[in-house]
Amino acid sequence: MTRVARQVDLSEWLTRTEERLSTAERRLAAAQRPAVGTTQLVFGPNLLPNPGFEGTSGSGQINGWQNLQQGLLVSGSQALAGSWSYRMQHSAQQPVITREKHSFNISPYAWRSYNAGGVYHPQPGSDGYDHLLQGFFDATEGNHTSLMWFDPAGFSDAVGSIPGDWTWLDLLVFWEHWFWSEGGTGIFGAHTINTPPAIGAAQPVGNQFPNLQQQSWPGRYMSQSVSLIAIGGVADRIRDGTLRGIVVGPGPTNNNTYYGYCRPYDVQLRGTYWKTTNISIGGNSSEVRSTGVGVPGGGLKWNAGVTIQATCAATATLGVWWRNAAGTVSDVDVGSFALGANATQPLSGTTGAALSNVAVDNGVYVKVVGNPPSDGAGGTVPWNYTVDSFVLRQQIAG
Secondary structure, X not given: OOOOOOOOOHHHXXXXXXXXXXXXXXXXXXXXXXXXXXXXXXXXXXXXXXXXXXXXXXXXXXXXXXXXXXXXXXXXXXXXXOOEEEEEEEOOOOOEEEEEEEEEEEOOOEEEEEOOOOOEOOOEOOOOOEOEXXXXXXXXXXXXXXXXXXXXXXXXXXXXXXXXXEEEEEEEEEEEEEOOOOOEEEEEEEEOOOOOOOOOOOOXXXXXXXXXXXXXXXXXXXXXXXXXXXXHHHHHXXXXXXXXXXXXXXXXXXXXXXXXXXXXXXXXXXXXXXXXXXXXXXXXXXXXXXXXXXXXXXXXXXXXXXXXXXXXXXXXXXXXXXEOOOOOEEEEEEEXXXXXXXXXXXXXXXXXXXXXXXXXEEEEEEEEEEOOOEOOOOOXXXXXXXXXXXXXXXXXXX
């Protein structure tokens, strides 16, 4: 028997083709799942409404995407795939510098007085505390020197600061006695001796920088502020962390105008300075996030993917978001990826666990933090990244 071919018009051919595709999809849905514990992964279709930013009329579209800022569609040679891609642009940025005014006010925790030969020479006061001797009293005692020690933790915050950031540094001293009732002249310096010697031991040798600043007192029983802001031997040793204390005396000569003693426990070393607490470059992070696909995500794992190209080194975080009935959105990262400059990179990953059973909607996102080059003046140059070929699929078995 001879068969004669029947002419089929285009509409009938399309109908039959759609029936075959529908049958294939039903067979896939009814296919037996792999046994529990197997490593086979079977994914459903891509659920995103517009994964490639392509439009039905040949023009690009961004329907299906939310919260797009500072970006635009690109085409032609700038597209990563197909006719259109989406480009997120970042302008040049200047650093945001945060500065705070800091200060310290510390008193000495130990002090020692010595005569001209470096022999320990206490000077008890009526208050029961040894005082700080300075200068020449007689040939037996000679020209006295005293040392105070401050805990470096008290000014550790100032270590690493710079001279131009300082507004004040002084030593507040109560001078109890001068050889002459009309007053005298205080002699102040610094030292970097870490540990006070034992009471009664000889004066330490070295690491002392006396007579950095002199100040006149008009009489006894008076407090005065001795400015040290311009004294590099003190301020610089605070800034580099080596200061351990203040030296009082000896007098530059044996003139009795330099002889006297002050109260060590009343001494206060005080400083005020500005400190840079943070330098940040803002505006170098953004995201591209899909709208919901209208599919409950509970009880399923999900696969996300994207193709991306950044003009500078960057970090991209890819993930799946889900929303509960109350409208709360949660992000589930599927991977963090280092992006090379000007390299087109496909990224993908699967949620480590099934989304919550209360998920009523979900979608996909990519978050990018750029590391653009410096502009040579503390800021950054403009940069951008381009995305295309997003994927969001159900893992229906495995």
